Amino acid sequence: MSENILEVKDLVKNxxxxxxxxxxxxxxxxxxxxxxxxxxxxxxxTTIQILVGVTLPTSGKISYFRKDFFKHxxxxxxxxxxxxxxxxxxxxxxxxxxxxVFAGLYQVKDPMNRISELLEYFxxxxxxxxxxxxxxxxxxTRVNLVKAMLxxxxxxxxxxxxxxxxxxxxxxxLSLIEELRRDRNISILFTSxxxxxxxxxxxxxxxxxxxxxxxxxxxxxxxxxxxxxEVKIKHKNNKIEVEEILKKEGLDFEIRPKNMAVIKTSNExxxxxxxxxxxxxxxxxxxxxxxxxxxxxxxxxARNKK
Amino acid sequence: xxxxxxxxxxxxxxQELYLTRHSVEIFFDTLFFPLMSVILFGLIMxxxxxxxxxxxxQYLLIGILLWQIISVSQYNITVSSLWSVWSHNLTxxxxxxxSVKEYISAHIIASxxxxxxxxxxxxxxxxxxxxxxxxxxxxxxxxxxxxxLSLFAWWLGYILLGYIxxxxxxxxxIAWGAxxxxxxxxxxxxxxxTLPGWLQTVAYALPPTYVFESARxxxxxxxxxxxxxxxxxxxxxxxxxxxxxxxKRLFRRSKETGQFARNDL
Numbered sequence: 018m019s020e021n022i023l024e025v026k027d028l029v030k031n032x033x034x035x036x037x038x039x040x041x042x043x044x045x046x047x048x049x050x051x052x053x054x055x056x057x058x059x060x061x062x063t064t065i066q067i068l069v070g071v072t073l074p075t076s077g078k079i080s081y082f083r084k085d086f087f088k089h090x091x092x093x094x095x096x097x098x099x100x101x102x103x104x105x106x107x108x109x110x111x112x113x114x115x116x117x118v119f120a121g122l123y124q125v126k127d128p129m130n131r132i133s134e135l136l137e138y139f140x141x142x143x144x145x146x147x148x149x150x151x152x153x154x155x156x157x158t159r160v161n162l163v164k165a166m167l168x169x170x171x172x173x174x175x176x177x178x179x180x181x182x183x184x185x186x187x188x189x190x191l192s193l194i195e196e197l198r199r200d201r202n203i204s205i206l207f208t209s210x211x212x213x214x215x216x217x218x219x220x221x222x223x224x225x226x227x228x229x230x231x232x233x234x235x236x237x238x239x240x241x242x243x244x245x246x247e248v249k250i251k252h253k254n255n256k257i258e259v260e261e262i263l264k265k266e267g268l269d270f271e272i273r274p275k276n277m278a279v280i281k282t283s284n285e286x287x288x289x290x291x292x293x294x295x296x297x298x299x300x301x302x303x304x305x306x307x308x309x310x311x312x313x314x315x316x317x318x319a320r321n322k323k
Numbered sequence: 324x325x326x327x328x329x330x331x332x333x334x335x336x337x338q339e340l341y342l343t344r345h346s347v348e349i350f351f352d353t354l355f356f357p358l359m360s361v362i363l364f365g366l367i368m369x370x371x372x373x374x375x376x377x378x379x380x381q382y383l384l385i386g387i388l389l390w391q392i393i394s395v396s397q398y399n400i401t402v403s404s405l406w407s408v409w410s411h412n413l414t415x416x417x418x419x420x421x422s423v424k425e426y427i428s429a430h431i432i433a434s435x436x437x438x439x440x441x442x443x444x445x446x447x448x449x450x451x452x453x454x455x456x457x458x459x460x461x462x463x464x465x466x467x468x469x470x471x472l473s474l475f476a477w478w479l480g481y482i483l484l485g486y487i488x489x490x491x492x493x494x495x496x497i498a499w500g501a502x503x504x505x506x507x508x509x510x511x512x513x514x515x516x517t518l519p520g521w522l523q524t525v526a527y528a529l530p531p532t533y534v535f536e537s538a539r540x541x542x543x544x545x546x547x548x549x550x551x552x553x554x555x556x557x558x559x560x561x562x563x564x565x566x567x568x569x570x571k572r573l574f575r576r577s578k579e580t581g582q583f584a585r586n587d588l
Contacts, residue, residue, distance in 0.1 A: 032581060066584040069418045073578045091420040099418045104587055105411045110341040118341070121334025122419035148345070150410075164415070
């Protein structure tokens with residue numbers, strides 16, 4: 018991949034004796050989508066707030082486009098943007114007025130045209146003259162994305178952009194983000210509590226816990242680190258008989274009602290397990306294999322099992 | 324480096340004008356309530372004018388009219404930023420490449436536009452309803468009064484805003500309440516000599532005191548009281564520098580403590 022758009026080195030943020038961000042370092046390359054995940058209080062929001070300059074770090078270095086952010090804040094901010102479910106636009110004025118204000122702040126050339134083009138792209142042209150606070154959550158998210166795209170940024174920091182959206186609108190919003198990335202090769206730093214969203218759009222995921230980076234990898238590799246697979250079977254045998262067989266085989270299992278059993282094993286041993294159950298004359302009528310998801314990794318970290 | 328941008332300043336001024344157009348609260352706070360105060364004081368002046376010296380009665384109307392310059396200007400500096408806080412839009416603005424200098428300049432320009440327009444309306448209304456012209460104090464006196472009172476309102480507004488950024492909306496009432504502390508302290512409706520001795524010392528440390536005193540004097544003996552004008556201007560310049568220093572410190576501290584980002588949540 019090409020040059021680093023953002024480089025974070027040894028970032029620390031202390032609030033008195035509490036360390037919210039603990040010596041984290043990472044970078045984002047052009048066109049890359051990096052996910053920042055972690056339980057509440059992990060330091061995600063603080064990190065994003067520092068990255069956009071609304072919170073000052075205790076120590077550490079941030080560079081955008083190879084330039085020190087703290088020495089060249091305006092230059093950096095001119096080339097990036099931010100979208101969040103928590104920061105909204107001015108509620109009492111219209112969508113178009115809000116966007117004209119931000120077009121001015123980002124010194125956008127031919128602002129009316131740019132706003133029109135983006136409203137069209139996000140399919141919300143009809144909302145231009147509506148007051149921002151009259152919009153639904155999904156419409157606001159789209160308007161926030163238009164604002165985030167006004168200056169044609171090379172990097173967008175997205176802090177839970179789909180929070181509080183219903184699944185349908187969240188899916189459409191994600192599709193728009195995917196499209197943006199595909200069409201304009203934008204880099205994105207993305208935080209979310211929704212693991213399937215992160216797995217869907219991120220190239221790489223950083224797990225934060227207690228302000229520290231505990232893991233950094235692709236979503237696929239993250240899930241591979243968790244070896245445990247759940248095999249759920251529905252059988253025709255007697256419940257007690259199945260329980261005895263599984264116990265005798267030394268398996269980690271759970272007997273459930275309606276002739277169901279959930280057996281925990283590793284990915285490599287699934288075939289062997291099925292063969293073994295077959296040998297023991299357990300008649301399987303339905304089988305479901307649940308491989309670890311990013312959510313399981315998240316839960317592992319959140320529960321400090323690692 | 325990116326220098327100061329007129330387009331960014333204009334964008335924020337535009338936001339203030341859009342807000343004025345759409346907000347009933349701003350209409351009431353900056354036009355209706357001041358108008359009611361002026362009408363009330365006009366009626367009081369009319370009543371006092373019947374029973375005692377009309378110059379004493381005029382002091383009241385001069386005081387309330389000039390006070391509106393402070394009140395509306397300071398409101399426009401401090402409360403305007405609160406509109407952004409209440410809309411969870413403040414961090415969006417500061418995530419844009421805007422400098423503190425541009426932010427302050429924009430709010431001062433917007434404050435001047437609003438205050439000047441409102442003052443013309445109030446002064447015109449007073450002339451029509453009570454046959455009293457604020458220009459009775461002299462045009463030059465009025466211009467200096469407007470400048471000095473605006474400067475006072477701006478630096479005071481920025482100090483108050485700095486404290487709101489630093490401590491959050493739990494102290495937001497100071498945005499519209501703190502100014503009333505200065506109404507008696509600056510002797511806006513009566514001569515400074517009315518105040519107890521130690522309060523006179525405090526009053527003379529505040530620039531508006533000189534404006535109100537010279538306005539009252541010029542009603543009795545027309546002319547420009549340059550010593551008052553110069554003292555008020557010098558104090559305002561010094562306090563403006565001090566106010567900006569305080570604002571910048573509080574702004575930085577609010578970013579260090581994380582309060583600035585929390586203000587918007």
